[in-house]
Amino acid sequence: MPVGVAGGKAMARTSWAGVRSLSGFLRKALPGSAPAPKVLFGYFQSVLAGNNSSLEVITDMGEKLGGDYLFDVNYTRSAYDSLYEAISGSIENFSLLTDDHYPQLANSLTRIDNLVQRMLASRGPEGGPLVVPYGEITWDMAEAVGGKNGNLAEIGNALRLTIPESFAVTTVAFDVFMAHNCLVDRLAALTATEIDDQAVADLHAAVLAGEIPPELADDFARETAKIRDRLGPNVTLAMRSSADEEDGDFSFAGQFASMLNVPCNGVAIGKAYKEVLASLFHVDALAYQQHLGLSPGRLKMAVGGVTMIDARCSGVIYTVASSIEPDTILINAAWGLGVAVVDGKTDADLYTVAKGEEPKLIKSRIGAKETMVVNRGDDGIETVATSTEMQAQNCLSEAEVLDLAGQAIAMETYFKAPQDIEWAIDREGRCFILQARGLRIDDPGTDEEDNDAVLETASEPCHLPVLLENQGAVVQKGAVAGKIFVLKNADELELVPRGSILVAHHDSPHFVRVIPFLGAIITDVGAPTSHMASICREFNVPTVVNVGNATTLLAHGQEATLISGDDNQVTIYAGIAHELLKQQRQSALKVRELYEFRRQKYIMRYIAPLNMVNPLEEEFVPEKCKTVHDLIRFMHEKSVQELVASATRQGRGVMGVFGGGKGLRRLAVDLPMQVMTIDLGGGINGGGRGDVAFEAIGSTPLRALISGMKHPGVWHDVALGLQGKDLLSGMTRASDFTGNAGAAGVNLAVISKEYVNMSMRFGYHFNMLDSYCSDTPRNNHIYFRFVGGAASINSRSLRIKMMAKIMSANGFIIKTKGDLMVARISNLRSEEVQRILDQIGRLVAFTRQLDAILDSDAAAERLADAFLAGDYSISRPS
Amino acid sequence: MASHNIMIIDDEKIVGDMARLSLEQEGYEVETFLDGRSALDRLEEKTFKVVITDLKMKGVDGLEVLRTVKKLYPETVVIMITAFANLDVAIEALRDDVHDFFPKPVKLKELKISIQRAMEKN
Known part of the structure; x- marks a missing residue:
């Protein structure tokens, strides 16, 4: 039950x-x-x-x-x-x-x-490590390590861009420090009151005077020793705040202290750590937190220890020049450390790069760069005059500019928002990303008095040609422009360029590998509650499913703008609708900055x-x-697997379980094979005993499969070139099934109204098809496991190759190894499952005796193409 | 300008903050309050065109805010939001001339349309 x-x-x-x-x-x-x-x-x-x-x-x-x-x-x-x-x-x-x-x-x-x-x-992490190397930071630790650490670690770990050796000091360490120094009550008092200047100043002083708890001191000593071992004794660190913000969308830029050039030893790091922590307790910083809707004293500070790069030059990248130049990247660069550029204290070089498939350097301006900031080892950092020759030189070669632009685009695509990136190139020419955060774009149209104007233009129509309108279901709304990539089969996923609009026939959870890098997804078939749909929401990728004919309407390589909104309003324009994109960016931005909002949304990370x-x-x-x-x-x-395993067990022990075959009924269809059925309910119409006619098959998926097998011309009775015993002819032929012979050799289908699990004899093996086909698309699946055959291993592999091509063209995810193929597809409408099962029925028949003529890759390709074109005649090429 | 003033009362800070940010983007001037008492005090000092109030709050609740506003400031429009959507309360509020009644979570777009209609009243 x-x-x-x-x-x-x-x-x-x-x-x-x-x-x-x-x-x-x-x-x-x-x-x-x-x-x-x-x-x-x-x-x-x-x-x-x-x-x-x-x-x-x-x-x-x-x-x-x-x-x-x-x-x-x-x-x-x-x-x-x-x-x-x-x-x-x-x-x-x-x-x-x-x-x-x-x-x-x-x-x-x-x-x-x-x-x-x-x-x-609303509790923070209560246990866990105090100090974590960046390489060990995973997405679910974002809260403990804070936004800035989490972001940079993600850039290193997920995007595989080069970042400095670093570690995070977690918010757990913050709690331990406050408790060790008996500051918890004073922190709580701060929360309960309006900002009291004196209380804040006292807390600031108390943190500076506090003692590093022994367990934290041990961790500092251990991590710094590891870094010295790898990078040498003279390495220094920047200690910087990473407040417990998950996405780093608002950066608290300039609110908290950063300590540069800190010697890499436990004591120095401990001292710098306290300086950074103390900066949390400053009237300005607390007022800023209040502005974000955050009660004073709520914020916990994580800190990052990032090794200093001995920078030949460094600077800042804005991946969007301004709201009206979204396709232009600005790169600032100056000699030495980046402090001068970040603080805007030097007239840096400015490189302007146009985005596009191949970023292009469109303008270089050499800045005066009169001063530069250099690392003086234990003596800290110093601002010095730049030599005349260096002032006149470009800091960056064109190749370096384009390399930086490429990295910047990758980060912008990954984080789904314009980025403000700090970078450095060391004396050996290695480029490091030091920080990336969401870029705020000031828009001239957002002043209050201009609001009406903005709202009016929002309703102005776009004059680009409309490719597609109000078709399909909006999974994630948004506005995005990019090149269309029409996915023909799952293997091409690796080829999808970043930022593309992926157009596919089916949706698939396998897209998860590329979803974070995509501009948008559009599918012909799919459900808004699929696995893929929730991933798209999570990554904020505009997505429309069930469009019907996107793969035919939209041309591969074409530039397009997708606007998907409420109530399934979808418009796809040919070309890039700059104005519409700008308007979309302005809305719904500010609410997302709210601290409590983000905390609530953060829960979704675990869901x-x-x-x-x-x-x-x-x-x-x-x-x-x-x-x-x-x-x-x-x-x-695993449920599908369990059911399959169970059905297989039942098949093998069928005589015992079903009392001498009483539960088994033969399918009486006009095919050169025999199928026995076990009905779990609704699989056979009309009840009764004895053979089951095709018309009496109540199981939707079995009926579709058998329909395919009955298709005219798909069975071939010629055993081409096979000599001696024709083992293959036993592939789909039922062995003599008598009450005493057991189930060995039988083609067995365990069925219900919506289900089929069919074990098909092929040579010495069972091949297995498992499918669920109901009115709820996301319940539906087809699982097809194919192995064995009797001809040479080479022929068998070629057969698998041919079948894989055909299955792939039908949208399956395929794994093959030698002569084993596992093909899966799920989340399809009932009609689509039936269509594919019909194809598989034909394929099973078609492949029956192929080995003998499958003598080359070319033959496998030719037969697959012929099958896909509906040509089932098997003949040797002339 | 006074005719674009909106007051939001909700004992959960996130509701007021989200509504404030969202409505300020539309050009409205917004003040938020965490309880009914302080909101009513503020109404004595300043005229608001629209009051958006939560229903269930400690002390002065949403219905009391509604009745007081309707009695003392009949020009002010009241929109009720509540997590405890309940037909009886909705009917009671409607009888007291509430402009609109939304169960939480409230779609901001719908709230904005309702406010726009309220602003257009008289």
Whole structure:
């Protein structure tokens, strides 16, 4: 009997042990009894139902916390409660389905739940490391390491750009420091009052006079020793603030102290750390926090220790020159350290670069650069005069300018917003990114008196030709321009250029690899609640699904502007609609800057991102589930596998389980193969016993598959070139199936109204097709595993190659190894599943005896193309 | 200008802050309050065209704000928002001439349309 999806409000957060012990108890009480297929299928359906409810809540939260709604903390709490309930129900049923094979999954949920509960209670990280090297910072540590550390570490770890050796001192260290020095109460007092100048000054002094707690001092000594070992004894560090902001959108620029050229030893670092911490307690800094809607004393300070680069030159990049020049990059550069450029104290060189597929240097202006800031080792930094020759020289070669521009574009694309980037090039010519943060663009049109004018122009129509209008469902709204990339098959994902508008037939969670780098996504087919959709929301990538004919309407390589808005308003213009893009950027920006808003939205970090993508990777284990979405994905995949395994077990032991074949019925169809069926419910119309006619097949996916197999011309009766025993002819031919012969050799289909799991004999192996085909697209999947054959390994590999090409053209994600192919596709409308199953039916027939003529790569290609074109005649090339 | 003044009352700071930032972008002048009492005090000093108030608040709640405003400042339009969307309360508020009633989360776009209509009144 299926178990209900949600355990109800009463389901305690600690009930996992109970669920597991119940499952164990049942198994002990019924030794040797495996659940009946119907029971397992019920669990399977309940897992899917729970997952769907969860995805619906995630979708709703993504929308409501996206900046377009006024919400309060009650909303976040109650939405999360619903999510917890739904995912708990899923795990409960999953545990029953898999005989509690993945107990770690419940632990992963507990871990995620703790993080979310902590966020909901507005508590910071309470445990964890005090000091973390940047290379070990992962996305889920962003809160503990603060925005600036998190951003730079991400640039190094995810974008693989070069950053200096660095470590983060976490907000946990901040708490430990405040507690060690008995400052917690004074901090709390600050929170409760209006800004009291004297109290702030006292706190500032107390932090400077405070003692570094021993455990923190140990960490400082250890990290600095590691850096000295790698970079030598003379290396120095910049110690800088990284307030506990998750995205670094507002930077607190200039609000807090940075200590430059700090010697790389524990004592010096400790002293600098206190200086940075103390700068949090300054009247101006606190007033700024209040302005952002943040109570004084709430902010916890993380600090970054970043090794100083012995800079030949350094500077700043703005990835957008101004609101009216979004396609122009400005690079400032001066000799020596970047302080002078950042503070605007020197007349730096200015390089103007035009964006585009190949960035172009369009203007260089040599600045006077009369002074430069140099590193004086233990004596700190010094501003010195620049020699006359150096003043007249460009700091950067054209190649360096273009390299910097390329890195800047990568960062802008990745972070989805214009960036303000600090960089340095050392004396050996190595380029380092030192910092990147969201760039604020002042717009002349945002003064209050100009507001009406802005609003009026917003409704002005755009005069570019419209390629597509109001088709499909908006998953993530936004405005973006870029080149169209029409994805023909999944292998081409690697080729999609950054910033492109990806146009694909199906949506797919496999796009996750490229989503952060995309400008937008448009699909012919897809659902707004799919895995991919929630990732798009998470990364704020404008996305429209279910457009119907985008892959045919939009031309590969064409420049276009997508504007997707409320109520599924979609317009795609040919060319770049600069004015519309500018207007879109102005809206919805400020609300997102609010501290509390961002805190609430931050919860989504533990819910929506999908890290578990490829089920074939070793990392696809329950312990690696970091988000609710990961849990959903893991359970879906393993549930399908479990059902497949179970059906396979039933197939092998079919005589025992189904009492001498009584549950089995033969499919009476006019095909050169025999199929036996086990009906779990609704798979065969009309009940009764005996053979099942094609018309009586109630299982939607089986019917589609058999339809394909019945297609005229797809079966070939010639065993070309095979000599001796024709093992292949046994591929789809049922062995003699008698009451005594067992199930070996049978083509077995376990079916229900919406499900088929078919084991097809091929040589010595079973090939397996598993498909769910219902009215809910995201429940639907096709899984096809193909292995074996009797001809030479080379022929078998060529057959796999040919099949992979055909499956790929149908939108499958394919993995092949030798003569094994695993193909998966999911989240399709019922009609699409049926269409593809029909194709697979034809393919199974078509491939029956191909090995003999598959003698080359060219033949595999030729046969695949012929199949895709509907030509099923097998002949040798003349 | 006074005719574009909006007052927002909600005991959750995030609601007032989000509404303020969003409405200021539209050119409105906005003041936020965390409780009904201080909001009513402020109304004695300054005229607001629109008051947006949460329903459930400690002390002076949204219905009391609505009644006081309607009695003392009949020109001022009141929009009610609440996490506890409840038909009885909505009917009660409508009877007291509330301009609009939104359950939270409130779509900012819809709130803005409602405010625009309120501004156009008289």
